Amino acid sequence: MSVMEFVFIFFGVQIIGSSLVILFTRNVVYAATALLSTLLGVAALFVIAGSDLLAVVQLVVYAGGVLILLLFGVLYTYRAPETYYEKRNSFISILSVVIISGLLMFLLSDLAFNFPELHRPPTDRFGITRLTGYLWITNNILVFEVVALFLLVILVGAGWIASRVMDLNKKES
Amino acid sequence: MNPELPHIVIQTISPDGISRLALAIFFMPLITFFVLFFTGKHLPAAIRSWLAAVVMGIMFVLSLYIHIQTKSEHLSIWNWFHIGTIQFTTSMLISGYSTTMMVIATFVSFMVHLYSIQYMKERRNHPKYFPYLALFVSSMIGIIVSDNLIITFIFWELVGLSSFLLIGFWYEKDAAAAAAKKAFMYNKFADLAFIIAIMILYTVYGTTELSIIKAHTNTEVLLHASIYSLPVLAGFAIWFATVGKSAQFPLYVWLPDAMAGPTPVSALLHAATMVAAGVYLLLKTAFLLGGWVSNCIVIIGCITALLPAIQAIRTFDSKKVLAFSTVSQLGFMMMAVGVGALDAAFFHLATHAFFKACLFLSVGAVIHAMHHMQQHRFSHGYYDPFDTLDMRLMGGFRKKMPLTFVAYIVSYAALIGLPLFSGFLSKDAILVSLYQWCTEHGSWRWLILASALSTVAVTTFYMTRQLFLIFFGEFRLEQKDAAYKKLFTELKESDWLINIPVILLAVMSFWFFFSLNPLHAQTGWWMKESFVSVQLHTSVWFIPLIAFVCTCIAFLFAAKNYYNKSDVFEHKNDLLTSLSEHNYYIERGIDLAFIQPVMRLSTGMFIVDKYIDKLIHLKVYFFIVLSQAANLWDIFVVDGLVHLVAGISRSIGSFFRKYLKGEVQGYFYFTLVAFILVLLWFVWYQTAA
């Protein structure tokens, strides 16, 4: 087992472990922290896979954006932990994990274990950033623009709906 | 038999002076008709009547002139119209027959016009009387001069139309309207035969010009031709047309009823001219009459002569007696045509025209007097109508109207065939030719001769009866209603306008106009002058003698029964009376044979039609049922399928819905399951491929 494999396994365990924490913990804040850990692990995995840009994007957007947002939501709706005591069956959780993962694994096993030997194409020694940017502007420009527009629409719409609803709520109270 | 129409090129012959004059004679009454028809209402009655009478007078003079001037035949042919290359022509023939006939027709019509001026003065005189008469005279002249069968047919129909208009002139009387319709119907039925004859002749000869047909026909061949020979059939058809027009048995029944018209009309049309038109036509087309057709003509003519004469014995209507007499005499004329004695037939036609017209007009004078008395009573407020024609109510007019009486006696004598009168000559000619015919061929023909002789006797009987009933004895009307006694004693002779025609016609009934020898016509100047050839047979003296004896016996018999008899009012209810009154049930027979089947057929058709309607209803019901079924199909099957599909979706949806209680996670779960299934399919597809 080479160093890379070891590193990979380390981060993989981190991911899985953190997600299991989310699965089983009763404290929302603990869960949020575990989510952070998971995201960090995924970012590391991105690096190992050779896309450094994506790792940074992941960290910035996910960990630095989505997570913060989520945290905000958590704190906004925070109640005493006692109220969240749910009689949950852990067995069901494990079972569902096993089933779903098992199924997917089964389906993808052929792909996974019979993957032809491919070599990574040579990349820039500074990473894939320049290449990615170039590709965005040339090959995939349409997608780029469409998605940008799409996002714009979403965000504007969401803000507008929120403001509307805020007005309604104000009228009620 | 020609399979195709023979193509005949007809040479046109333009009319010479005589023919042009004849054309003028034809057009004069026609113009009178148009003038009086359209302006008659605005002219006073006197001008109307005198204008017509004067025109007739001029026509008579002109036709007399033509008659004297004509020595030979004048034939004129014009082009009428053409269809493609087929030429139709009109023609006119001025010959012995036609000029004589024209003189007779114009003379009698002139007399009738003069008579009508006075006669119609006191009757309902619509302005159409003289126009109709003028139309009739014009059409009659047309028949006389025309030599083309189609033109003759046109005028034949016109004469029938004028007869219809004139018989039904007083159309307010139901009897008159019905009689006019009857006359027209019977004539029309017979005219069908005329059309068939024209068609046959056109097919065989390619033309309807009599001159050309005559030239192409071999009479000797026709005499012995078979029944299938077309020209013979054409001759038969022409004769059948005359059965209607000249009132032969069984189509004579319209003539007695036609007496519902004014008396001058009866005199002109139904005694002298129109009914004689049939005989005249047969004379012109005699060359077409083959062997069996002639026999047919003789037999029917014989029946026609005898049967109506017997009917006249029981008739009380004075004009009807004369009508039966006309039919009977027409039978005599037809018999003569049948045996081939065309000249004898024409002779009798001529003499009959004069004496029958005189008889009608004199009886009309009596009727006029009766009517005058009736009007006098009406104007004094006593409305008790009686039939002015009824002989039972007459009597004793001999003393009151002596001129009329004398004229009646003269023409009566001519009719029954007393020597010194014209009728004797013509009847004698017919009987002699009948005798000749019998001796030539023999067998059953003797019966015809016997029947003819008995007809002579019967004629004498009923005419004597009428003579005694009208002119002798007491005036019987005063026995019914005493008020008339005074009126009768004041009765005078008729107006001169009535008397002059009567007298003139009576004068024509003497012998000297026709033959210098009062007893025999063979040396008659009239015959010689009129005809190109005289075909009268050698004198057979005993036939006229037998006829004279029969006449005398009948006269005595009648005198015994009717001279000064007073019990004429009783109605004898025997077979003879019922047969006479119902025209031997001929009309009943026609009704049963023709009309009833048609009515039954139409009723049957109506019933059939009802069933057809039921069938159509059935079809409609079927379609209604079909549409209902289609509707049900639409509702249950077509819509049902749609509902089924929707229902399946709904049930699937509701099946799955109950597993999702509104939980978001549930939805996610299902999405996951679906995702895995899709993935499964993908993988399986890949491996399969």
Place this chain on the structure above:
Amino acid sequence: MIPISYYITVSVLLFGIGSAIVLTRRNILYVLMGIELIFNAANINLVAFGQYDRNLNGQLFTMLIITIAAAESVVALSIIILLFKKLNSVDLAEIKNLKE
């Protein structure tokens, strides 16, 4: 390098765990986290296969997904906040408006 089966294993497990979180937890915020985990599992897979593409399609797509996931979580959070204002709770058992 690292065989692809490693990546796939991690991705699948992460996917499974994320699905389990979504399916079994009652708190909306946990569900949101689970959804994020699922996204990340997909991203891992994409990037893993993308490292062999000269056109870097995998990486680009991953970038898109990250973007969209971010936007989506914004919308989701705003909905949650509004719901919280309405119901005063983030318990999924109480959000049954979709039930008929």
